[in-house]
Amino acid sequence: MLTKRLLSTTSAGLFQFDPLYRFKCGLEIHTQLKTRYKLFSLSPTSFNSEPNSKISYFDIAIPGTQPKLNPEALLLALKLSTALGCQIQPKSRFDRKHYFYPDQPLGYQITQFYHPLAKHGEFKLTQRYDNLEKDKTINIQQIQIEQDTGKIIYDKHDGLIKIDLNRANVPLIELITDPDFENLAQIKSFLKKYQLLVKHLDICTGDLETGAIRVDVNVSVNGGNRVEIKNLGSTGEIQDAVIYEYTRQISELQQSRVIQQETRGWNGKETVRSRSKEDAVDYRYFPDSELPIINLDSQIGQDIAKTLPEFPDQLMANLVESPYKLELKHARFLVEIPELLKYYQDLFSILTAHKVPAKQINNWFIHEVLGAFNKLDISVDPQILPSSTLAELILKVKNDAITLTVARTVLSTLIAIPGSSIDQIIKENGLAKPQVDSTDMDQAVTELCQDIVDRNPDVVEKIRNGKKNSVNYLLGLAMKETKGKVGSKLFLQKFQALIK
C-alpha cells in the first residue's frame, strides 16, 4: 500500500525518508567527453550521423589494429579531476574489462580498473547556491577514462537487431562517488551542479536526455547490501527509482528478508532485477599492455588549475556583488547558460563605460532583452543582436533620443529582422522624437489632450468621481496617436491640468 501511494506521487518533494531506515546512496556517472576524435582512434566523434559512418578500423575491432590514446580526452579528464580537487595519480594505466555484447566490438572495454587517473576528490554542495537545507560534501572515490560502446537498435518493423558503432570508442569518464547521499535533494542538487560544471569546463554537453551523461545509482538501507540501478535517463527517473528502491528494500526488511546484492533496471514504474551477485559477469580484468602507462608530472594538477575558468559558485558570488549586483536567481540563470553570461558581461562592460547604472543594465538585460526574445519565441542569441547594437539602443534611451516605448519597438524589430540598423528602423517607422521647440510642443500636446478629453466625456467623468487610474486610458490614446514619440509624463501632466 505504501509503495502504491508513493508511486502515485511523482513529486519527489513530498517524499520523506523514514528515520528508522537509514538511506544511503552513491552514484556512478558516465560522462561523454567533447573531444574532436575518439578515445583510441582518429574517427570524428559526431552524433546523429548515418549509422556506422564514423568508424575506423580500430573502432570496429579489425584484428591487427592497435589503440592510440587521444591526448585531448586525457586533458578533459584531468580538467574535471582538478576541478573536483582529486589526487591525480602519477601513474595510471588502462585495463581490459571482458564481456560479450553485440555493441562491444572488441569483446572487452578498455577502461581503468587497477590504476585510475584520479582518486579522492570532493564535490561541495551549499545551502546558498544549491537550494539545500545545509551544506554537504560528497566525496569522490575515483575518476577513470574509458571507451563508450556502440548502440543497439531493435527494429520492430523488420524484426532485426541493428548495430551502430558510431558511438563505439567515444571517450567517457566514469566518476564514482562514496555512498554519501542522505536524501533526494542532495542527489538532485549534485546532478544539477555536476551538469553545470562539465558544461562550464566545456568537457561535455551536460545533457542527460541525449545520453551524454548516464547515471547508475547504488542504494542501501541500514548498512545492508547495496543494490545497483543501472541506466537512468533523467533526474526524474533517478528520483523515482531511488524512492521505489528505498521503499522496496524497507518492505523486504519488514518481511525479514535479506536484501541481495544485485543489479536492477528501471522500467518506468519499478526496479527489476537484472543480475544477482551469483550470476554476475566475471569481467576478467587484466592490464591492456599495448597502451603505455600514463606518467604525469606531480605539478600537472596545479598547471591545469591555472587554465580552468572560475567555477559556477564563484561566478554567482561575483555576479551578486558589486559591480553587477544581480539578484541570486538571475545570477544562477546566467551562470547556467555560459553564452548568455558572456552576452550579459559584454553588454555590462560597454554600458558601464558610459556610466549607465548597474540596476538599469540588469533591468534592460533580464527584463527587456530576454523578454523580447522570449515574446518572439526566438532563443537568445548574441549573433542576432550583438551586444554593441544593444548598447547603442540603450544609450539612445539614456540620452533621451528616443523613449522607452520606441526602444521596445526597435528592440523587437532588431530581433525579428536580424542585421537591421537602429536608425533605419526609427526613420522608416517615423519613431524619432519630434524636433520642435518646447512652446510649440506644449501647444501641440495641449491640443491633442484637449481633443481626447472632449471625445471621452464618460472617462473624464469617472476620473472626476475619483477613479484616478482611468487616466491611463486617456494616456494610452495619446501615446497611440503619437506612436510613443512623446514621453508619457508630459501627457499625464497635461491631462491632470485639463481634468480638474
Next chain:
Amino acid sequence: MIRNGVKQFLRGVVTNSKPDRWNSIISEISSCGGNGEKFTVKDNILTIGTTTCGSKILSEFESPFDATVVKLLQDKGYNLVGKTNLDEFGMGSSNTNSNFGPSVNPLFEDGEYVTGGSSGGSAATVAGGLCEFSLGTDTGGSIRLPASNCGVYGFKPSYGRLSRWGVIPYAQTLDTVGIIARTCEKVQEVFEVLDKYDSKDPTSLSVETRKEISTVVSKRNSLRNGMFNIGIPEEFLVEELSDATRNKLSKAAEALLDMGHNVVAISIPSIEKSLSAYYTIATAEAASNLSRYDGIRFGKGDENLDGAANVVKGNRSLGFGKEVQRRIILGNYTISSDSGDHYIKATELRRHLADEFNNILYIPNLLTNSEFESKDVGKCDFILASTTINTPTTIEEFLHKEHQNLLESYTNDILTTPMSLTGVPTISLPILDEGKAISTQGIQLFGQFGDDRALLQISSHLMNHLL
C-alpha cells in the same frame, strides 16, 4: 567492411589456388607488378583481401589494408607471391593446427615431416625455394622452430623494432614479426627495410630509444674490438637434448672460440620457470584478443542461431579449432577472478627473468636501466643455445605423441620462450652436422634487447667461418 577494390586490382589478385607440394601457401597472390625478389607472408599478417590466420572464423574476412611491414617491402619493390600456412592464430609448434591442414617439411623426401610452427608455411616456402624470404611471427618460438626444422635462418628481432600494425595478435606483449631466409645476408637486408618506427603501433620503439641503443652498441663494439663473450646457460642443456644436439652446440661453440671469441658457461636460473610464465601470459592475452571473434562481424554468421549469447557461443564453437579453444579456456581461467592473480605473478616472473638476463649481459637493457657499466668486461655479449630438443618427426608421429600427451608439444618451448618473454633479438642458425648437406636442427644465438645488428653480424661471421 571497407574494400579497396581498385587498389587490390592494381596490386594483385588473391586466388585460392591448389596447394603447392608442401601445402605451404594457402592463398596465392598473382602479382601484376613488381619485378623484385619474391617473398611470402604468414597469413596472420594483413594484406588487402583474404587473411585467414589459418582459422575458419576468419574464412570470410577481407582485410581493408596492408600491414606496415608488407607495405614497407612492397614500396621497396619486393614481390609478394603468397600467404603462408600457420597454426591457427599462431597457436602451435608443428603447423598441424591449421584449418588448411599441416604444411610439410620440404627437406624430407621419405615421408611427411613436420615443418614446425607456427610459421611452418613461411619456413617451407623459403626452404622449398618458392621465394627468397618470408615474413613470419614469433610469440614463443614460432619463427625459430620452423626455421630450425626446415634448415633456414629464422630471426626474431627485439620486441618493438618491427611494426605490429596489421599483425593479428595472439599474445600482444610477445608477438614479434620476424624474417625467414636462406642466407643471413638476406635476413640482414630485409631487416634494414623493416626496422622503422611506426606511429600506428603504440608498442613500436621510439626513434629516441633506437638512437640511444645504437650509441651504446657503438661504444660496446669499439671496446670489444670484434672479440665478444659468448655465454652458454646450463639451464638450456636440458636432459632431453639428444647427443646430436649437444654435438652441434659444441661445434658452434668451438667455431666461436676458433674465431677468437670467449665462450663461458653461465647460469640463468629463471629460465626453468619460463615455460609456465609463458603459457600463463600467452593464453591470458590470447583469450582477451580473441574475444572480438564473436560471430557478429567475423565468422559464418549461422542464421539459425537465436539470441546474442547463442550467436557468440555457436560461432566460436564452430569457428575455432581445438587448440585455440583450449588456450582460450586456459587463458580465461587465468584472468578469471576465481583463479587469483596468475597473470600478475607471471609478469613478475617475467621481470625477474629479464633482470637475470640484464645481469649477465654487458650492455644495459635500455627499457629498464640505461647506465652502461663498461668496466664489467667479463659480462656476456651473446648467448648460445639449441633451438630444438630434437630433429623433426613425421607428422603422423607428432600427432600420435600429442594425442598421448597434450603437453608433449609444449616441452620444446623451454628453449625458445625465455627470449620471447624478455623480448631479446634471437636468431636460429642452420648449422650443418659433419658430412651433411642440410640442417634439420638449428642453433640459437641471442643478445641484449636492441642489439639486433651486432647479433646478425656475428651470426653471419660464424656461418661463414663454418663453411
